[in-house]
Amino acid sequence: MKLRKWTRFGQIVALLLLLLIIAAVLSLRFGAVNTPLREILAELAGGEPLVLKYRLPRLIIAVLTGINMAVSGAILQSITRNPLAAPDIVGVTAGGGFGAVVVLLVFPTWSAAGLPIAAFAGAVTAAVIVYLFAYQRGGIRPTRLALTGVSVSLGFHSLITFLIVKYALDSSQALVWLKGSLYARSWQHVEMLWPWTLGGVTLALLSHRQINTLQLDEDTVTGLGLRIQLVRVLLLLTAVGLSASSVAVSGTIGFVGLVIPPLSKWLVGPDSRLYLPVSALLGALLVTLADLLGRVVLPPLEIPAGIFTALIGAPYFIYLLLIRRAQPNKSRSR
Amino acid sequence: MSDIGLKKEGEARKAPPLWLVFSIFGVILLAIAAVTLSYRVKGLTWSTLFSTTNDEVLTYTLWSIRAPRLLLSIILGAGLAVAGCLLQSMTRNPLSDPEILGINQGASCFAVIAIVGFGERDSSTVILLASLCGAGAIGLLISWLSRYSGNDASRLMLAGVAISAFMGALTTGFILLFETQLIEILYWMAGKLTGTTWSDNKLVWALDIPALIVAFLLARTLNLLGQGEELATGLGVNVPRVRQLIGVLIVVLTGSAVAVAGPIGFIGLMVPHMAKRLGGLDHKVILPLSAIMGAVLLSAADFLSQWLTYPADLPVGIITAFMGVPFFLYLLRRQREGHR
């Protein structure tokens, strides 16, 4: 039995890796400017750096963002035992968006350097507010966390709308950054992001046992005592760190954290050792494809990747909602 | 009102007599109306008010600018509040609201597509139809979801958030592609009442008054539904049919509001709770009470939206959001006291 589980896992991972590599190559190959394969090879040999300067860092950021958001969503869904939890919903992306909009519209001179910092700060602030409001003696009940996240999200969204309307004349730039776009992202952004990805994913993988435990029902979890509550908080922090860093660099790319984890659980079952890596790969795949589509549909106009993740993610999400009626966490492992 | 036999903890304290409550709100509404109509209107004095005046500007300001706007805020306030009430009963979720569940966004997404795609901001019928379709589609979705989400309040909420995010992304995508009309659309999308005309009013009153009447007539059925679906069926209520009807009412009330004023949220969240506190659980009471309280709330909010940051005006949707979000948080905190 165990062997079958692992074999299946192996197969899926191999398949996803293959898909990801294909997507990566496509992503490097296509864009506003046509770069046939030999040009890419010529670049590697020291020619005009177009692909390596623009597309490669972008690809890496897409992959890292996808990994971050998917793993963050997977963690959140386990903690809250709710298949509908995601960084977009727990206030993180809204807070990040708010931070970004404040810098873009209210303090435009700080823009280039200040944006990632402000977005990160905003995301973390939102998460802190959610945590504070959701906390009850003894810990955080999942339902409460989700609901508090919804309201804090709403609050930040209203603030964002308020700012956008106030500074309407300049807001089109803000919208581009808000919608989750990898436009003009370069190696410096890669450097900002990859430590978080590495740290967050490692932490998550190391805690796989605890994550599995947290998926049991609340009474069991409470019965296990304080230590598990601490782990819950730690995992929450990890999820926040992963998504906040992603928002800081790529803006609000939604639905990745929401839609990917259920899909990966469906593929490989509820063991987090399995579904975390699969989520990471799926997330990377989704964001890479979304970015690619955004760049090739209407060149030289770039459609933000966040729009495509929403377009792809939402119908699938609604499908998920409609077919799942009973237990949220029961997945049919084959 | 207590003869229906529905009791809940916290009901023990004596609620003020109904006639008093309604009269008070009626008076408040009149006061707001008076202030809204007359605030900073040049040339308005008691004498000009009561005598026929030749001042065209004055007449115009009062009758063609202030009055339609006031009337629209009243009917929209009432409509949105009742829609919220119905929504909360239908989803059996005290946190429901057309904005939170994405119905507003669905309606406005379709409306924006109509505005942008057909380039006609003046064809209100097309916009209205689009808005109703959008509200309908999302309303349908929500209604399906609420049947299956059981007792978990958060599931529905999160579904709503996801839906609004999706519709928001679609809308923004459209806007970015048609950037030349960006500013105008952005402003509309925050929910605004400026530029209200009499024809807007005719449209909305024509739709909302029948909807409200039907809702009031359904009060008894709603009471029965509130006791549980099986019980209601046992008492002869055709539950699926009623749910459909409620859904249609919600769509009409919300869709017409969005078509004319853009998405205005949170009235449907706040008002039913306040109405229930004052009036108990009998829908025969709560529905009319919500209507009048909603009218008061929105007209007050619109007054603020016009004058708070003069000469710029703040979209009214932002004001209701600033009121509604803290209210939502407050509701959440109350839940911890076992009111689930």
Added chain:
Amino acid sequence: MRKRKLHMGIVFTILLSLALAGCGNKDQASVSGSNTTKGEAAPTEQASKAVSIKHAWGETEFAQTPQKIVTLDFSFIDTLTALGVTPVGNAGVGKTKVPEYLADKVTGVADVGERKAPNLEVIQSLKPDLIIASVDRHAMIRKELEGITQTVAFDDASIDQIMSNVTTIGEMLGKSEEADKVNNGLKAKIAEVKSSMQGSPSVLVVGYFDDHFTVWIKDSFIGTLLTQSGLNYAFNGEITSTEGKGEGTRMALERLHELNPDYIMMYGDSTDKLKSNPLYQDMKAVKEGHLVNVDRDLWARARGPIAADKILTQVQDILKEKSASK
């Protein structure tokens, strides 16, 4: 367990190698003018002396005259066209790649995307040796632009800035004579308009959309242009709107009625809806027939010397009508 580690290892190695492959190229981005002149199109003067230009993002030295220029905002392509130079690429808004009033003078310009988000790949593929950017709009991508080639940035908020840009850009392109000609021509036209004007009528440039008016402030391009031509621009912005880069204020009809200028240059929605509004009818400009419909693209969006010239021509026509009807 082994298998998983193996898989993680593979993923990691791939990512790592990609990263390493990329890192190697980081230092190759050259900033100081890359010379890929292929002796094409626009014949430019042989200014072989080094020119040092001061602009909003510092000071840049040009060893040679730039030949292939990418402009990232309307006022720059306008200025270049006035100087007789055609850029190789321009960034536009929506469907308007090259502003319409320039369309007959300018052809063969590549589209580098939206001015709010110019496509870096396309710009790079054009192999430019100069990029002219807008200070506000492109602050976020400054580094990326400088990583492609020499980049200069200007602000274009007022007519004086435009004229000084003309001079600077002229110097940069070795076209100082033409630049002076353009500026003198513009100044002459302004003087001409001013002298033919009787008194100093007050004016506002207003956009009308969906029952609200957006009024340009005095310090905007159009405001300063009209002011210099002798008109009295009647609105200088209110305190609430001078945060941010707002150059226009939303206001309601009542406020516009308070301002009550002699002339209103209006664009946007049709004013039919307003005809029944006595407040509207009560405004001086409306009563005297001085509410003029103007083209949004030219009056609200266009910047630059050619635009200024066209606007002034229209102003002359409008004022002539006034004196004719007197």
